Amino acid sequence: MTSTPHAEHGVEDLCPAGSELYARALRDGWVHPADADAAPCLLDHGLLHPAVADPGRLEPVAPAVALHRLLRTSGARIADERRREERLTEAFEPLMRIDGGRTGTSDTATITVLNGFDQINSAIAEAVAAASREVLAIQPRRRNPESLDINLNALKQDQALLDRGGRIHTLYPHALRHQPAVLTRYEQLRGDAEARTLDEVTDRLIVVDRTVAFIPANEDRTLALEVRHPALITYFVTVFDRLWHLATPMYPKAVRQPSKDGITPRQRAIAGLLVEGYTDAVIADRLGMNIRTARVHIAKLAATLGSESRAQLGYLIGRSGILDPPG
Numbered sequence: 580m581t582s583t584p585h586a587e588h589g590v591e592d593l594c595p596a597g598s599e600l601y602a603r604a605l606r607d608g609w610v611h612p613a614d615a616d617a618a619p620c621l622l623d624h625g626l627l628h629p630a631v632a633d634p635g636r637l638e639p640v641a642p643a644v645a646l647h648r649l650l651r652t653s654g655a656r657i658a659d660e661r662r663r664e665e666r667l668t669e670a671f672e673p674l675m676r677i678d679g680g681r682t683g684t685s686d687t688a689t690i691t692v693l694n695g696f697d698q699i700n701s702a703i704a705e706a707v708a709a710a711s712r713e714v715l716a717i718q719p720r721r722r723n724p725e726s727l728d729i730n731l732n733a734l735k736q737d738q739a740l741l742d743r744g745g746r747i748h749t750l751y752p753h754a755l756r757h758q759p760a761v762l763t764r765y766e767q768l769r770g771d772a773e774a775r776t777l778d779e780v781t782d783r784l785i786v787v788d789r790t791v792a793f794i795p796a797n798e799d800r801t802l803a804l805e806v807r808h809p810a811l812i813t814y815f816v817t818v819f820d821r822l823w824h825l826a827t828p829m830y831p832k833a834v835r836q837p838s839k840d841g842i843t844p845r846q847r848a849i850a851g852l853l854v855e856g857y858t859d860a861v862i863a864d865r866l867g868m869n870i871r872t873a874r875v876h877i878a879k880l881a882a883t884l885g886s887e888s889r890a891q892l893g894y895l896i897g898r899s900g901i902l903d904p905p906g
Contacts, residue, residue, distance in 0.1 A: 748819075749775075753866065
């Protein structure tokens with residue numbers, strides 16, 4: 580049976596076996612060389628050494644002596660680093676005087692990772708508090724609709740932006756058109772605050788004054804990216820504007836979507852995903868609704884088209900022409 584390999588570590592992080600053996604050597608004045616097999620770090624770091632009078636024994640170095648030696652070594656290493664810093668400064672100082680602003684800097688192209696909801700919300704709140712022009716936001720479905728827009732730092736901060744002459748434009752999925760929390764929020768704001776909805780929206784996006792954007796960096800949104808790269812900001816704004824023009828107004832003036840041949844726009848969106856082979860769960864997630872609501876719409880769609888099975892429903896959808904572009 581082989582013993583577990585001894586993990587390498589620094590002298591400041593002595594392993595339990597090494598600490599115990601070193602303490603025993605200090606108490607007894609020596610240990611047998613075989614005892615050090617389980618803690619070779621003591622020999623490697625110079626805390627044990629063969630006895631001069633008896634090479635068959637290992638004697639401990641006094642802790643005060645060992646500490647002084649280690650601190651001296653550490654001090655010499657720090658001094659070397661400081662000399663290196665001085666040489667680097669001397670080398671780069673004349674070059675820094677040549678740089679006349681022709682090189683890129685971190686101020687013009689920055690992507691910062693934000694870790695945790697507190698840090699994310701704080702960064703967004705700070706950006707909104709400093710905004711003077713606009714906030715563009717895409718807010719997908721949340722598990723708790725009552726907590727919508729929490730990262731825009733609530734009504735007071737949004738109203739302050741509107742009072743400064745700014746505007747707030749927000750895109751939601753259609754499933755949130757009749758959420759009281761959403762409608763009440765906009766009814767309490769005074770100024771240029773508008774909301775529109777789409778069958779499907781992208782993942783969360785917040786763009787502030789077209790200078791900084793926030794997007795999720797992982798699935799559970801505990802990480803986010805703060806983006807200040809001009810090209811990326813332009814891309815985000817372009818995507819938002821295109822979705823905005825395709826969206827249906829929700830506030831201040833809600834527009835009722837017309838139905839065609841007894842098929843509502845919501846059912847038409849579901850039909851498009853059904854023929855692509857998506858499951859009920861995926862359809863519900865993409866359209867921002869719970870799975871029971873999705874299944875109710877699917878049942879109504881099946882009843883309207885006279886379908887008796889899932890396979891037949893896909894065939895009847897294709898045959899009905901409800902997915903054909905208008906014209």
